[in-house]
Amino acid sequence: MYFIETWFGIFIVDSELNVVDSKLYSEDVDEIVRLNRDFDWSYVKGFDAEPAPLDLEREFRLNLWGRYEERYRSLLHEVGHQVCEGDVEVSLEDRGEDVIRAVETLDKFDKSINLLGESVKEWALSHNVGDVGSGEEIAQDILDGEISESSFKSSVVYQEVKRVSEQLMSLKMARDSVLSYIEREMMGFAPNLTKVCGPVIGGRLISLAGGLKKLALMPSGTIQVLGAEKALFRHLKDGSEPPKHGVIFQHELIRNTHWSKRGKLARTLASKIALASRIDYFSGEDKSKTLLEDLEKRKKEVLQ
Structure with missing residues (x-):
């Protein structure tokens, strides 16, 4: 299942965009703004749902607004105004879009x-x-x-x-x-992610996820195989061996390691990428030194 977040609620959908469940926000503007800034991850975890692919999300949004327009239309302007006051988040999303295009x-x-x-x-x-x-x-x-x-x-x-x-x-x-440009932008708005996996891999992960926020909300297991969708589909279709890694294979930690050790290191790298992206999106603190030290420690344990 997938989840799709809108400014007025969260929707759980299946692969054919049927709504399995939804959590519509109240019509209190302050509450809507708060929920837009503090994503209710506990609600999504209850369904074991992942962020919807971009094409599914676009299709869902195109057909969604008409159903709720009457109820929420009068609130749209005021909610938008208050959200814009917290322009740090908006700026992050805008810069993420620019990195995706780059x-x-x-x-x-x-x-x-x-x-x-x-x-x-x-x-x-x-x-x-x-x-x-x-x-x-x-x-x-x-x-x-x-x-x-x-x-x-x-x-x-x-x-x-x-x-x-x-x-x-x-x-x-x-x-x-x-x-x-990618290197400058990534260091500016996702420094932890950039230092853990490099600007190009980090930018590619943001692109595949559909934005820094979506990457930050992804479980590390999904991050590990981002970019290996075709291999994952073959695994689900005919039972072939599942992919151990996707785009993170480009990282020297994985690429330069013997194939028998890559799975363990890919899991470790994916977990650090997940942490780095969450820190970048939700706090902005520089925790890269600790993340890199943990990564190096685990590398030595696996390779010894």
Whole structure:
């Protein structure tokens, strides 16, 4: 089951968006504002529910408002005004949205850079330029003059490869700029998460969860397999081995460890990520030193 939080209540739904249960807030504005700031996690835990995927949540919200418009419409403006007074939370959500978009943009840049890099390398090798590294390295060597026109069988082809190389390196510069933005934003609004798992993995987890708040409310077991939805679906469908980790595999703690130890370390890392995201969202204190020390201690226990 899934839970969907709105400003006027919490809904428990199944995979087909049927409402299993709901907790509608009273029509007292102060009480609604308080409940919007202090999520009732105990209510959700009673149903063993997880945050709804973004597509389900959007569909639910589109069909939801009409049912409750008459009852809550008159309160919307006043609730919105009071919530905006606590603009720290609003700011966190806005910055989370920006990080989500930046991570999505970074992925698109990476895909384009990889495709162009492959093209540059294949083109160069077809002219017997030699095994001269990755596509990006070849492009940079062409632009630096390390690989000259005489290295190619045709000057026309060389000029075309050079133009593609210019586009490739331009994309790389833009990609690096987006990466720098992600690093700055993540350190600004999710410092504990950033220090525990890095800005890119942290940003990717926020993107997959649908925001810092949703990540903070997720159990560590769900965080552990975020990004491995296809493997999890195969496991549920045909009984294949369940995934041990999702996007957190990119973390050096998991990636550089023998496969037999990865499951234990993935659970540990996911639990620290869960704690870090909750601290970032609910208190903002810097507890990263303690989290990293605990992570290092557990790493030594597992690897000894």
